[in-house]
Amino acid sequence: MSTALGTRRRRLGESAARPDGVPKVRGEFAFSSDLFSEGMLWGHIVRSPHPAAAIRGIDVSEALRIPGVRAVLTSDDVPGRKTYGLDYPDQPVFAWDVVRYMGEPVAAVAAVHPETARRAAAAIIVDYAPTEPLTDPVAAADAEPIHPLGNVLHRQRVRTGDPDAAGTVVVEGRYETGMQDQAQMGPESGLAIPAEDGGVDLYIATQWLHIDQEQMAACLALPLEKVRLHLAGVGGSFGAREDLSMQVQICLLALRTGRPVKMVYSREESFLGHVHRHPAVMWYRHHADAGGRLVKVEARIILDGGAYLSTSTAVTMNAACMAPGPYRVPNAVVEAVAVRTNNPPCGAMRGFGAVQVCFAYEAQMDKLAAALGLDPVELRLRNALKPGDSLITGQVLRGTAPVAEVIRTCVAAPLPAGVPMTTAELELPGGAGRTADRDRVRRGVGFAVGIKNLLYGGGFDDYSSARCRLEDGVATITCAAVEVGQGFVTLAQQIARDVLGGVDVVLAPPGTTDIGSAGSTSASRQTWMSGGAVQAACLAVRDRLLKSVSSRHGVPQETLDIVDGRVVSLDGQVDIPISEAARGDVLEETVDFHHAPTAELDVDGQGDAFVSFAFAAHRAVVDVDLDLGLVRVLEIATSQDVGRVLNPVQLVGQLEGGIAQGVGLAVMEEIVLDHGRVRNPSFTDYVIPTALDMPPVHIAALIEEPEPGSPMGAKGAGEPPMVSSTAAVVAAIRAATGLELPRAPVRPQDIALAGSGPGPVAGSGPITQEVSP
Amino acid sequence: MTVFVPACLEEAFDAFDKCPDAQLLAGGTDFMVEVNFALRRPPAVVCLRKVEELKGWRLEHAEVVLGAGITYAELMGPQLSDLLPGLAQASRTVGSPQIRNAGTLGGNLGTASPAGDSLPVLAALDARIVVASKKGRRSLGLDELIIGPKRTTLGPGEVIVEVRVPAALGSQEFLKVGTRNAMVIAVANVALVVDWAGQSVRCALGSVGPVVIRARDAEEFISSRIDWARRTLTDEGDVAEFTALVRSAARPIDDHRSTADYRRHAVGVCAQRALGRVLADHNGGTWEQTSWAS
Missing domain, CATH: 3.30.390.50 (CO dehydrogenase flavoprotein, C-terminal domain)
Known part of the structure; x- marks a missing residue:
C-alpha cells in the first residue's frame, strides 16, 4: 500500500502512520453503519416522546399488519433480565409501566426495509398518561422518587483535616455547567446475526466489547459464549458508547426473526439514544491565608444523572475527589451528589466529572487571586501539587506531578499579536455574519490548570489481555482493545516493532470477545493498559526466541538482541533473520496486564483510589464583541504532563481534539432542555466548533517525566486537554468583559444582556468578587 | 415516491397536473433534512434544478432579474456581488460551501423560514417575486408571498420563477x-x-x-x-x-x-x-x- 512511505515502520517515539489512516481518508474504511449481510432486516426502536409518563398499554397489532414487518418486540419479549446498566442494571431494555425520559425505548421493529420499519414504529400505539417530569436536579434528592431505587444515584463525601479551619481570605461562588454531548460523527449502528447454536454474533461500534457482552447475556438469557461481539468500525465515541445502546434490542430482533438485523440510528436518535455529560451545579468556598496558601475548600456539587444510573457513581467520585483541582489543600469538606431526574441519562464523556469541577475551582482560584491582590498564575504556583503531596482523599502522589512545570511553560508562551486594523472581518467575533465593530471588540486572556485521574480505580482491576504470535518472522498482535479513532492500532504496531526489533507486525482483525478483555477504551487508559499488555506479550515472545537461539548457538542470552528483523549477538557470531531464528516454531504468548491495585474510598472519601494522575494547563486568548456577546477564541496555548511521547502526531491529535471539545463547552455546546424535552437533537442546533471557531493550538511544552508503573512511561493524554480548556476560555471572556460568567457554555445573552454594562478589564483573571469577612 | 425532473416550466406544470400534491425541490437544503428526519413523506417531488427558465440572471434596465434557481454561490459571484452587495453578503453567511452550491434563492423563499438569510435583503430592496402556474403569472411583494413561519400564498401548481430587484441601489x-x-x-x-x-x-x-x-x-x-x-x-x-x-x-x-x-x-x-x-x-x-x- 502507498502508506509504506517509510512511516509504517516507525517505532515508539516516532510519528508512525495509522494503518487505518489511508482507508479512512479515502472513504474505504468500513464503519459500523456500512455493515451488510445477505437477507438482512432493518431494525428500528420506538422511543418515548414524553420525559415522564405512565404506559397504560401498547398496541402493536396495526404495526404487525404492515407488509414487510417481521417482528415487533416489547418488554414482554425480553427473555432474561429486563434491565441493564454498567454499574447496576436499573435501565429497562424496553420501558414497561412507566417511561422516565424522552427517547426511552418502548418497543422495537424489524422489517425488510428501513422505511417500512419506521412506518411500523409509527403505527405502534402506546397509550401514555404523561405526568409532571422531575427536571430540577437541585430539588431532585428531596422530591418524590421517580424510580424504586430513589432519586439519589450516588453521594460521595470527601472530608479531610479540620472542618472548622478558616482562612483570612474567603471567596465563594455558585457555578453551573450545561449538558454537553459527545457529538461523535458515527451514529450508533450494528448488525446482529443469529447463529446455528442459538446464539448471536453482533458486529457493533462500542468502547468495551466484554462489558457489553456481560450485560447482553443477562438480558438475552444466553450463556456468555453464545453472545459473541465483534468490533465494527467505530466513528468516534468520547464516552457515548460506554453504555449499551441498541445491543440487546437488535439481538432480540435477530433471534426472534432468525435473520440478520441491521440498525443505524439517525442523528436525532443518536442524540436521544446515548448518555451526555452530567450538567452540574456547584457551590464553592475557598479559604486562604494572607500569603495565598489554600487553607480549606468547601464544595457542594450536584450532578444531574438523568433517568438512570449509567456511570454516575464513578463520575460523582471523580468530581468529589478532584474538587479542589491540582492544589494542596489541608482541610476539605466536599460533597458530590448525582441525582435522578426525568432529564436524559448522563454518563461518560471525555473528562468524566473532572471537567465540571475544573470550571468551578479555576474560577474560584481567579477570584481568590483578585481578593488577595495576587497574580492568578502566582497563586496557582504557590499551591500547585508536587510529588509527595496528598490529595484531599489522603492519597499521596507517588508518581510524577509536574504541575508547576505545566503552569510555567504554558504562561511563558508568547501571546498572539493584537487585532490589526487589517484583520479580515471573518476573523473577528461573529465571523461570517460580519457583525463586529472593531471599536467594541475587547481581548481577554484566561488561564486554567486541571487534574485528571487516569485508568479505572476505586478498587476495580481493569486489566487488559493481549496475545503476540510470532510465525515466519511476522508478529501478529491480538487484543480486544477498541479502536475508536484514538490510534491504538498504530501504537500496538509501534510497541511490537520496538520490542521485537523492527519485526513485521500484523494486527489481528478488530477485537472480538473470543479473546480476553482489554477493558474499556476510556479513562485515558488504553495506551497504559493494552499498550502494557501488548508490550508484555511481545517481551515474553522475545524472551522465548532469544532463549532458544541462545541454547542452540551457545551464546549467552543477554548478548543477543533483535535488530532490523535479525537476531544478532554482540560478538557478531549470530546474525540470522527472525524467520529462521524460530526454526519454524510458532511462538505465542498471551499476557494479562494489571496496574497497581487501588482501594475503595471510605465513608469520608479517604483512600488510595486512583492509579495515576495527569495535569495540563491552558491559556486562552479571546476577542469578545461586548455589545453582541459574540466570542472568537484566538488561540489556546497548552502544556501537558504526558510522561513520555510515544507518537507525536497522534498526541497532537489528542490535544487539539480535546481542546476543540473544551472550546465547544465554553461557548456553544449544550443540549437544551425544556421540561425534560430535548430541543436541539441535530447538528443544525447542537452546534460544535467549525474551523472558524477552533483556534490554533500552540503546544508550549510536553512535559516528559516517565511515570513509574506505566509500562512505557507514558500517561494517558486524551482527557486532560478537555478538562481545563473550557475553564481557560471562560476566564478569558471574564477578563475581556469584567463579568462574572458563572455558567458554561457562555451564551451571547450572558454577555450582551449582563445588565450593568460590560467594561474592559486589563489582564486576565476574575473580576467580580464575593469576599466574606 | 415519484420524482419528476422537468426541463422546462411547462413540464413542471404538467407534473403538477399528474400529481397535485407534489413537493417542489429547489436545492433541498431544508427539504432533504426534513425528509431525513422523517418529518416529511411527500407522495411526489418536482425537482426544479434542470428547469431552464429558472437558471441564471439578467439585467433589465435598472433591475436585476434573478432566476429562482440561482444558487447562493452564484449570488456571491463577482458581477452579482457588485450589483446586489447585500444579497451577496447574505449568501456568504449561508451554511457551508456545499450548502451554498446547492441552496437556491427560490428555495429560500419557498421554505419561508423566519430565519431565511436572503429574505431581509429582499424585503429591504422591495423585491418583486414572480410566480407562475399553468394559469399565468403574478408578481408579489415579499410580504404578499410569505405570510407566516413556513407559510406562503403559493397556490396549487404555482412555482416561484424569478425575483426582480433594483440594481446597485445605494x-x-x-x-x-x-x-x-x-x-x-x-x-x-x-x-x-x-x-x-x-x-x-x-x-x-x-x-x-x-x-x-x-x-x-x-x-x-x-x-x-x-x-x-x-x-x-x-x-x-x-x-x-x-x-x-x-x-x-x-x-x-x-x-x-x-x-x-x-x-x-x-x-x-x-x-x-x-x-x-x-x-x-x-x-x-x-x-x-x-x-x-x-
Whole structure:
C-alpha cells in the first residue's frame, strides 16, 4: 500500500502512520453503519416522546399488519433480565409501566426495509398518561422518587483535616455547567446475526466489547459464549458508547426473526439514544491565608444523572475527589451528589466529572487571586501539587506531578499579536455574519490548570489481555482493545516493532470477545493498559526466541538482541533473520496486564483510589464583541504532563481534539432542555466548533517525566486537554468583559444582556468578587 | 415516491397536473433534512434544478432579474456581488460551501423560514417575486408571498420563477448573528439599504418575528434625520432613537436558539452598526469592504 512511505515502520517515539489512516481518508474504511449481510432486516426502536409518563398499554397489532414487518418486540419479549446498566442494571431494555425520559425505548421493529420499519414504529400505539417530569436536579434528592431505587444515584463525601479551619481570605461562588454531548460523527449502528447454536454474533461500534457482552447475556438469557461481539468500525465515541445502546434490542430482533438485523440510528436518535455529560451545579468556598496558601475548600456539587444510573457513581467520585483541582489543600469538606431526574441519562464523556469541577475551582482560584491582590498564575504556583503531596482523599502522589512545570511553560508562551486594523472581518467575533465593530471588540486572556485521574480505580482491576504470535518472522498482535479513532492500532504496531526489533507486525482483525478483555477504551487508559499488555506479550515472545537461539548457538542470552528483523549477538557470531531464528516454531504468548491495585474510598472519601494522575494547563486568548456577546477564541496555548511521547502526531491529535471539545463547552455546546424535552437533537442546533471557531493550538511544552508503573512511561493524554480548556476560555471572556460568567457554555445573552454594562478589564483573571469577612 | 425532473416550466406544470400534491425541490437544503428526519413523506417531488427558465440572471434596465434557481454561490459571484452587495453578503453567511452550491434563492423563499438569510435583503430592496402556474403569472411583494413561519400564498401548481430587484441601489449592509462564527442558523439578522438618490433608508429584520419585519418607524425617522447632501446625520444622538425604534419593531420569541430579549437587543445593535458603516463609507470613513473568496 502507498502508506509504506517509510512511516509504517516507525517505532515508539516516532510519528508512525495509522494503518487505518489511508482507508479512512479515502472513504474505504468500513464503519459500523456500512455493515451488510445477505437477507438482512432493518431494525428500528420506538422511543418515548414524553420525559415522564405512565404506559397504560401498547398496541402493536396495526404495526404487525404492515407488509414487510417481521417482528415487533416489547418488554414482554425480553427473555432474561429486563434491565441493564454498567454499574447496576436499573435501565429497562424496553420501558414497561412507566417511561422516565424522552427517547426511552418502548418497543422495537424489524422489517425488510428501513422505511417500512419506521412506518411500523409509527403505527405502534402506546397509550401514555404523561405526568409532571422531575427536571430540577437541585430539588431532585428531596422530591418524590421517580424510580424504586430513589432519586439519589450516588453521594460521595470527601472530608479531610479540620472542618472548622478558616482562612483570612474567603471567596465563594455558585457555578453551573450545561449538558454537553459527545457529538461523535458515527451514529450508533450494528448488525446482529443469529447463529446455528442459538446464539448471536453482533458486529457493533462500542468502547468495551466484554462489558457489553456481560450485560447482553443477562438480558438475552444466553450463556456468555453464545453472545459473541465483534468490533465494527467505530466513528468516534468520547464516552457515548460506554453504555449499551441498541445491543440487546437488535439481538432480540435477530433471534426472534432468525435473520440478520441491521440498525443505524439517525442523528436525532443518536442524540436521544446515548448518555451526555452530567450538567452540574456547584457551590464553592475557598479559604486562604494572607500569603495565598489554600487553607480549606468547601464544595457542594450536584450532578444531574438523568433517568438512570449509567456511570454516575464513578463520575460523582471523580468530581468529589478532584474538587479542589491540582492544589494542596489541608482541610476539605466536599460533597458530590448525582441525582435522578426525568432529564436524559448522563454518563461518560471525555473528562468524566473532572471537567465540571475544573470550571468551578479555576474560577474560584481567579477570584481568590483578585481578593488577595495576587497574580492568578502566582497563586496557582504557590499551591500547585508536587510529588509527595496528598490529595484531599489522603492519597499521596507517588508518581510524577509536574504541575508547576505545566503552569510555567504554558504562561511563558508568547501571546498572539493584537487585532490589526487589517484583520479580515471573518476573523473577528461573529465571523461570517460580519457583525463586529472593531471599536467594541475587547481581548481577554484566561488561564486554567486541571487534574485528571487516569485508568479505572476505586478498587476495580481493569486489566487488559493481549496475545503476540510470532510465525515466519511476522508478529501478529491480538487484543480486544477498541479502536475508536484514538490510534491504538498504530501504537500496538509501534510497541511490537520496538520490542521485537523492527519485526513485521500484523494486527489481528478488530477485537472480538473470543479473546480476553482489554477493558474499556476510556479513562485515558488504553495506551497504559493494552499498550502494557501488548508490550508484555511481545517481551515474553522475545524472551522465548532469544532463549532458544541462545541454547542452540551457545551464546549467552543477554548478548543477543533483535535488530532490523535479525537476531544478532554482540560478538557478531549470530546474525540470522527472525524467520529462521524460530526454526519454524510458532511462538505465542498471551499476557494479562494489571496496574497497581487501588482501594475503595471510605465513608469520608479517604483512600488510595486512583492509579495515576495527569495535569495540563491552558491559556486562552479571546476577542469578545461586548455589545453582541459574540466570542472568537484566538488561540489556546497548552502544556501537558504526558510522561513520555510515544507518537507525536497522534498526541497532537489528542490535544487539539480535546481542546476543540473544551472550546465547544465554553461557548456553544449544550443540549437544551425544556421540561425534560430535548430541543436541539441535530447538528443544525447542537452546534460544535467549525474551523472558524477552533483556534490554533500552540503546544508550549510536553512535559516528559516517565511515570513509574506505566509500562512505557507514558500517561494517558486524551482527557486532560478537555478538562481545563473550557475553564481557560471562560476566564478569558471574564477578563475581556469584567463579568462574572458563572455558567458554561457562555451564551451571547450572558454577555450582551449582563445588565450593568460590560467594561474592559486589563489582564486576565476574575473580576467580580464575593469576599466574606 | 415519484420524482419528476422537468426541463422546462411547462413540464413542471404538467407534473403538477399528474400529481397535485407534489413537493417542489429547489436545492433541498431544508427539504432533504426534513425528509431525513422523517418529518416529511411527500407522495411526489418536482425537482426544479434542470428547469431552464429558472437558471441564471439578467439585467433589465435598472433591475436585476434573478432566476429562482440561482444558487447562493452564484449570488456571491463577482458581477452579482457588485450589483446586489447585500444579497451577496447574505449568501456568504449561508451554511457551508456545499450548502451554498446547492441552496437556491427560490428555495429560500419557498421554505419561508423566519430565519431565511436572503429574505431581509429582499424585503429591504422591495423585491418583486414572480410566480407562475399553468394559469399565468403574478408578481408579489415579499410580504404578499410569505405570510407566516413556513407559510406562503403559493397556490396549487404555482412555482416561484424569478425575483426582480433594483440594481446597485445605494448602499447595502447585511449582518447576521448566530451562535457560532460560521455555518449557523440566524438568531437575528438585519438588512439595511440606503437609497441616496431616493433619500430613503430601509431596514428589514429577520429571525425576530414570524416573517421578515420592515422597521418602518425606524426607517422614516432616520430618513428624516439624514443630511442627504452631506450624507451625514445632523445629530449623532439620532442613532439611539433609530436603534430604539428598530428594537421596538421586532417581535421575537424565546426558543432553543436564543431568547426574545437577546434577539431584540441584537437587531438594535446590528441596525445601528449597519447604519454606521453605510454613513462612514460615504463620509470618507475608514470602513473597508473585505474582499471575500467566493
